[in-house]
Amino acid sequence: MTKNIDWGNLGFEYTAADYRVTATYKDGKWSELKLTDDPTVHISECAGVLQYAQTVFEGLKAYRTSEGKIYTFRPDLNAQRLIDSANRLVIPAVPEEMFMEALDMLVKANEEWIPPYGSGATLYIRPFIYGSGPVIGVAPAPEYEFRMMCMPVGPYFKGGAKPIVIKVSDLDRAAPHGTGNIKAGLNYAMSLHAGEIAHAEGFSENMYLDAATRTCVEETGGANFIFITKDGKVVTPKSKSDSILPSVTRRSLMIVAKDILGLETEQREVLFEEVPEFAECGLCGTAAVISPVGKINDHGKEIAFPSGMEEMGPTIKKLYDTLTGIQMGTIEAPEGWIHEIK
Numbered sequence: 001m002t003k004n005i006d007w008g009n010l011g012f013e014y015t016a017a018d019y020r021v022t023a024t025y026k027d028g029k030w031s032e033l034k035l036t037d038d039p040t041v042h043i044s045e046c047a048g049v050l051q052y053a054q055t056v057f058e059g060l061k062a063y064r065t066s067e068g069k070i071y072t073f074r075p076d077l078n079a080q081r082l083i084d085s086a087n088r089l090v091i092p093a094v095p096e097e098m099f100m101e102a103l104d105m106l107v108k109a110n111e112e113w114i115p116p117y118g119s120g121a122t123l124y125i126r127p128f129i130y131g132s133g134p135v136i137g138v139a140p141a142p143e144y145e146f147r148m149m150c151m152p153v154g155p156y157f158k159g160g161a162k163p164i165v166i167k168v169s170d171l172d173r174a175a176p177h178g179t180g181n182i183k184a185g186l187n188y189a190m191s192l193h194a195g196e197i198a199h200a201e202g203f204s205e206n207m208y209l210d211a212a213t214r215t216c217v218e219e220t221g222g223a224n225f226i227f228i229t230k231d232g233k234v235v236t237p238k239s240k241s242d243s244i245l246p247s248v249t250r251r252s253l254m255i256v257a258k259d260i261l262g263l264e265t266e267q268r269e270v271l272f273e274e275v276p277e278f279a280e281c282g283l284c285g286t287a288a289v290i291s292p293v294g295k296i297n298d299h300g301k302e303i304a305f306p307s308g309m310e311e312m313g314p315t316i317k318k319l320y321d322t323l324t325g326i327q328m329g330t331i332e333a334p335e336g337w338i339h340e341i342k
């Protein structure tokens with residue numbers, strides 16, 4: 001049974017599904033996980049999350065396969081990254097087993113919200129932990145809530161993946177050795193203004209360079225870069241100062257490139273100066289898997305990739321088709337990549 005929803009026309013918007021999973025952290029330990037149908041939270045006006053932005057999150061998806069199975073893709077990496085993010089903001093981590101239990105509970109309880117195979121839509125899952133207890137002196141909150149919610153989201157590319165145009169930002173996303181490598185709301189709050197500027201100027205996204213020297217490519221507000229060289233090598237930027245978020249999609253694409261497609265791969269510092277020499281460019285993240293980039297605008301100077309503005313470049317297309325095939329169960333996954341919800 002699935003809900004009666006026009007799956008193909010869904011966007012990327014919040015919908016309250018029937019259930020969410022919660023747990024609270026008090027007196028040094030996590031409570032049992034609980035399913036609730038209440039989509040609201042009730043916390044202190046002085047909660048750590050409200051006063052000092054003490055919150056971390058994750059994003060992953062559940063897919064319905066052609067055989068009617070329900071797949072999630074490498075959720076152990078999301079669990080581990082949530083632990084890393086939590087540690088950095090002095091938030092008690094949710095152990096991997098607890099994360100996995102919450103995931104199974106959530107997806108099973110909301111089975112009717114998982115879009116049908118072939119609709120292009122998927123179930124987006126958002127785990128998060130935030131300081132719910134009161135703090136006014138700057139300190140970690142005394143209490144926390146872990147919550148995992150989900151919602152159906154539409155096909156990212158309606159009518160095919162059209163390349164986007166992005167700009168080089170004058171504002172920075174992440175400080176060197178700051179919080180750029182964790183998934184925290186605070187990184188997004190400070191990217192909103194730069195995002196508004198880019199959108200007002202007609203660009204889809206910002207390319208951020210390393211904040212210290214502005215010579216190396218880092219990432220966009222919510223996706224990592226991959227580039228394809230003219231001789232077919234797959235290159236992804238390595239940060240000078242550990243300020244790139246370790247994207248699960250990007251890490252998986254690099255493995256797909258090397259082990260399945262037999263391409264050469266490299267993770268290294270990418271100078272902004274060398275970007276015009278690449279043949280293809282894409283942005284990787286859970287939401288779109290890969291968004292092809294057609295052009296990058298650097299203060300009025302345009303870098304146009306040979307792959308053009310009509311469609312994905314051939315190598316990025318191959319990577320995209322292979323990874324989405326693995327996620328949807330039509331291509332055999334490397335060992336341990338699929339966690340089936342039964």
Ligand SMILES: *Cc1c(COP(=O)(O)O)cnc(C)c1O
Pocket residue numbers: 059183219220221222223224245246247248249250284285286287
């Ligand atoms: C979530 C995120 C990504 C993409 O990571 P995935 O695990 O592939 O979804 C990239 N950059 C930033 C800043 C992010 O927050």
